[in-house]
Amino acid sequence: MDTPSERFTLAHGSGGELSNQLLEGSVFKLLHNEFLQKRHDGAVFELSGRLAFTTDSYVVSPLFFPGGNIGDLAVNGTVNDLAMCGAIPKYLSLSFILEEGFSKEEFTTILSTIRKAADAAGVLVVTGDTKVVERGKGDKLFINTSGIGKVHPKAAIDADNIKIGDKIIISGPVASHGMAIMSVRQGLEFESQIESDTVCVHKQVLELLDEFGTDIHFLRDPTRGGVATVLNELARQTQLGMAIAEQQIPVDAQVQAACEMLGLDPLYVANEGIFIALVDAGVSENVLKTLHKATSKQLAAIIGTVVAEHPGQVVMQTEIGGRRVVPMPSGEQLPRIC
Amino acid sequence: MDTPSERFTLAHGSGGELSNQLLEGSVFKLLHNEFLQKRHDGAVFELSGRLAFTTDSYVVSPLFFPGGNIGDLAVNGTVNDLAMCGAIPKYLSLSFILEEGFSKEEFTTILSTIRKAADAAGVLVVTGDTKVVERGKGDKLFINTSGIGKVHPKAAIDADNIKIGDKIIISGPVASHGMAIMSVRQGLEFESQIESDTVCVHKQVLELLDEFGTDIHFLRDPTRGGVATVLNELARQTQLGMAIAEQQIPVDAQVQAACEMLGLDPLYVANEGIFIALVDAGVSENVLKTLHKATSKQLAAIIGTVVAEHPGQVVMQTEIGGRRVVPMPSGEQLPRIC
Numbered sequence: 001m002d003t004p005s006e007r008f009t010l011a012h013g014s015g016g017e018l019s020n021q022l023l024e025g026s027v028f029k030l031l032h033n034e035f036l037q038k039r040h041d042g043a044v045f046e047l048s049g050r051l052a053f054t055t056d057s058y059v060v061s062p063l064f065f066p067g068g069n070i071g072d073l074a075v076n077g078t079v080n081d082l083a084m085c086g087a088i089p090k091y092l093s094l095s096f097i098l099e100e101g102f103s104k105e106e107f108t109t110i111l112s113t114i115r116k117a118a119d120a121a122g123v124l125v126v127t128g129d130t131k132v133v134e135r136g137k138g139d140k141l142f143i144n145t146s147g148i149g150k151v152h153p154k155a156a157i158d159a160d161n162i163k164i165g166d167k168i169i170i171s172g173p174v175a176s177h178g179m180a181i182m183s184v185r186q187g188l189e190f191e192s193q194i195e196s197d198t199v200c201v202h203k204q205v206l207e208l209l210d211e212f213g214t215d216i217h218f219l220r221d222p223t224r225g226g227v228a229t230v231l232n233e234l235a236r237q238t239q240l241g242m243a244i245a246e247q248q249i250p251v252d253a254q255v256q257a258a259c260e261m262l263g264l265d266p267l268y269v270a271n272e273g274i275f276i277a278l279v280d281a282g283v284s285e286n287v288l289k290t291l292h293k294a295t296s297k298q299l300a301a302i303i304g305t306v307v308a309e310h311p312g313q314v315v316m317q318t319e320i321g322g323r324r325v326v327p328m329p330s331g332e333q334l335p336r337i338c
Numbered sequence: 339m340d341t342p343s344e345r346f347t348l349a350h351g352s353g354g355e356l357s358n359q360l361l362e363g364s365v366f367k368l369l370h371n372e373f374l375q376k377r378h379d380g381a382v383f384e385l386s387g388r389l390a391f392t393t394d395s396y397v398v399s400p401l402f403f404p405g406g407n408i409g410d411l412a413v414n415g416t417v418n419d420l421a422m423c424g425a426i427p428k429y430l431s432l433s434f435i436l437e438e439g440f441s442k443e444e445f446t447t448i449l450s451t452i453r454k455a456a457d458a459a460g461v462l463v464v465t466g467d468t469k470v471v472e473r474g475k476g477d478k479l480f481i482n483t484s485g486i487g488k489v490h491p492k493a494a495i496d497a498d499n500i501k502i503g504d505k506i507i508i509s510g511p512v513a514s515h516g517m518a519i520m521s522v523r524q525g526l527e528f529e530s531q532i533e534s535d536t537v538c539v540h541k542q543v544l545e546l547l548d549e550f551g552t553d554i555h556f557l558r559d560p561t562r563g564g565v566a567t568v569l570n571e572l573a574r575q576t577q578l579g580m581a582i583a584e585q586q587i588p589v590d591a592q593v594q595a596a597c598e599m600l601g602l603d604p605l606y607v608a609n610e611g612i613f614i615a616l617v618d619a620g621v622s623e624n625v626l627k628t629l630h631k632a633t634s635k636q637l638a639a640i641i642g643t644v645v646a647e648h649p650g651q652v653v654m655q656t657e658i659g660g661r662r663v664v665p666m667p668s669g670e671q672l673p674r675i676c
Contacts, residue, residue: 013562014563014669015563015567016567016669016671017666017667018668018669020666038496038497039571040422040558041422041558042390042391042422042423043392044389045388045389047389048387049386050382050384052382054379054381055433055467055484056467057469057482085379085382087380087382093484095393095395095482095484097397129394129395134673137476138475138477139475142480144395144482146393146431148389151382157378158378159377220379224352224357225352225354225357229354233358237377328358329354329355331352333352333354334352335472336472
């Protein structure tokens, strides 16, 4: 059994002695760098040019899942959002909302994961905040990470740049993150465990920008709502059609089986380690080659084309030869997936 | 009675149709600007030089209080943290964690307040995120705001610059925010209502930096834990002594009375619209004059001096002539004050 001192109390969020102990004893120790060292309300650094700025709050439940925990999710998610802006991720902020009674041991494990994920992504956590809410007014731990990056000089990522004929490329197999979370929630067992794909993708993105520059028209990571939601948003925003082919969409066999078991469409399931790129048709095969060079699995695929037909809609050629509209999801398939 | 459609459901956080309706129908409409217009995962802008970056999550309860609500608190708090770095606030991110069942009407009111506070502070909300958690797993609404600012060319705000003889200046009366929240929680009634001091202070700060530059050694806003906590942190960090005089500390008579009624020491109560400046003794009287010019009330005051004695401690000369240590608070005086 934990002793009360191993769990968070409201006083840890008070700004007083216990807040200081929490910060000095774990947060600053595990995340140590010259910026946090200043113990100030914010971080100051030199940075110039076109910058990208993004934010995400993470409320994933459960906090720990096969392949990761809320800590690497919070780092990778925000790093990836910066990458989707065509930016080299630089600095992160980190803000915790802890529920009274949450385990300090779990918190420390998550902090260590944050440190590892930040190191792997080459970013620094430079400023932060910690709040504690009463038992029953939160759910163990919510994390917000915001991030700043420097936009790649060749990047021109903008939905306005999407044009008819652009190829729709996906960088890896879909639905792993969502199904990893669901398998824990539902207590499903498979031959081998389904793992979340939570990983940072900015190195792949920066390589594409180096090589293909403005021929990379748009980037988006299909997190909540999955590939179907991202493509629907783009179809609406551009008032162009998105035509995709079911058989081109990479799905791990076990993930596919789990989706079928739960009656979920993998196109709507969340991802945390892949991205969608809309690229000039002329470079699409070479983009694919570059993506394939990066991993041994070579699962990136061209899944479709931007078309003039069915403006505002996503239409899929099915494996059995038919065509169907892939609608924007209306309800909630998988709450608190990220 | 509200109909169910006037309250948030989990689907509003799903990334699907209802998420889109929420964003298009209220968030993007009320906060409209060229950056949000892009509907991307992050915002891209040009900014160069020494930048400041800060984050804060706001979990104040209740959401609405005399003088403000969580919306202006979230804007002003982060704007002020940037100001404390000596920076001109520029861009904010905004991330909501909504509890299922929270009122859309209240949310809209808070969004309007955010817009007004951002306009007043001269900052733009350029990127954001919305999550919804199940009933009983949150508390109506938590907000994270992160911010980016451009550091004033003359600013050199660093605890390392604090030196013996520096004067400790406070920009206005203490404890108003905390007591405004407490008066609502406790249902206290006074002759006139105690109002939170939630306001942005960066204009005052930038004026000081224009005029006094590097003679402004350090800035900090005494939010959670109040003036006593900030001074204790500085005493520890610098290993210098902070000597303050009780009779110099400005407290509104009604706030003082409310503190006495609840047995609270105003030095430990949260503030949201004042700051502490540690300045070179040679300019302290002129700093005070500049602060007094800014408001008709002229309540800024020199409350003490940085001394070689009692290193690491805050010692107060009391009104009745004695001296006492003002300790770092250990426990939780006022949870969820910001």
